[in-house]
Amino acid sequence: MYKKKPMPQIKILVSGSGMPGVTSVARTLTSGKHAPADYSSVTIDYERTERVVDGKKIVVFDLGCQSAFLDRFTGELAEFIFTGTSTLIYVVDVLEIGSIPKAKYYLDRERECLYKYSPSGKLFIFLNKIDLIPTKMFAEVIETIIDYLSRNKVDLPPLHPSIFYPVSCISGTTIFEAGDDFYTDLISRHFPGMWLDTFKWDFWKSIDRSNS
Ligand SMILES: Nc1nc2c(ncn2[C@@H]2O[C@H](COP(=O)(O)OP(=O)(O)OP(=O)(O)O)[C@@H](O)[C@H]2O)c(=O)[nH]1
Ligand SMILES: [Mg+2]
Numbered sequence: 001m002y003k004k005k006p007m008p009q010i011k012i013l014v015s016g017s018g019m020p021g022v023t024s025v026a027r028t029l030t031s032g033k034h035a036p037a038d039y040s041s042v043t044i045d046y047e048r049t050e051r052v053v054d055g056k057k058i059v060v061f062d063l064g065c066q067s068a069f070l071d072r073f074t075g076e077l078a079e080f081i082f083t084g085t086s087t088l089i090y091v092v093d094v095l096e097i098g099s100i101p102k103a104k105y106y107l108d109r110e111r112e113c114l115y116k117y118s119p120s121g122k123l124f125i126f127l128n129k130i131d132l133i134p135t136k137m138f139a140e141v142i143e144t145i146i147d148y149l150s151r152n153k154v155d156l157p158p159l160h161p162s163i164f165y166p167v168s169c170i171s172g173t174t175i176f177e178a179g180d181d182f183y184t185d186l187i188s189r190h191f192p193g194m195w196l197d198t199f200k201w202d203f204w205k206s207i208d209r210s211n212s
Contacts, residue, residue, distance in 0.1 A: 023035075035170055043065065082121075090107050092145065111156050165177075
């Protein structure tokens with residue numbers, strides 16, 4: 001009996017704790033358009049968005065940000081969630097300074113899961129909502145957060161400053177510049193030789209038609 005060959009899959013996780021803008025980042029990166037400023041809807045469990053580029057399925061998982069979900073994703077579901085992950089984008093809310101220790105706690109748990117189940121997976125950390133930081137405080141806020149999140153536990157590899165991206169999903173170009181680095185990294189590992197503009201065109205326009 002003829003069996004259709006399964007399409008190769010590229011798995012992307014977008015995660016974070018609180019309401020840092022995970023869904024906004026996931027939607028912006030998969031559409032090429034800013035997230036609406038007044039958008040608000042709590043992600044329950046996780047949502048997946050599929051795109052097909054050059055015969056490969058890119059699956060973006062938007063992981064719910066409440067502790068109950070994060071504990072499951074990094075606990076009993078860790079192997080299921082993190083196995084085969086190409087990229088983890090971890091989103092941190094730059095305004096919620098009081099919640100940064102919690103954001104770091106889940107960042108470290110997710111890094112441990114990534115390291116265990118997908119050791120070659122890439123990590124990007126998006127410091128989101130920079131449009132809400134007063135200009136004169138920008139450098140200090142960003143430096144303090146990067147410094148805190150980079151404090152390392154001995155059993156995890158150090159975080160290089162280049163993986164941190166201050167972004168806004170609702171205004172400016174920062175999210176698209178960060179997106180370009182994310183796409184370029186994906187291209188280098190999964191679509192060698194493809195032009196960035198060709199990739200973006202296919203990624204934003206395509207939907208998964210493999211089951212139709
Ligand atoms: N000012 C500003 N607001 C943002 C930005 N990104 C997201 N938001 C707002 O932050 C709120 C939460 O955004 P979501 O994308 O739903 O956040 P989430 O991390 O998916 O949170 P949950 O799924 O609810 O746990 C919404 O009101 C967004 O409009 C940003 O870059 N700047
Ligand atoms: Mg959400």
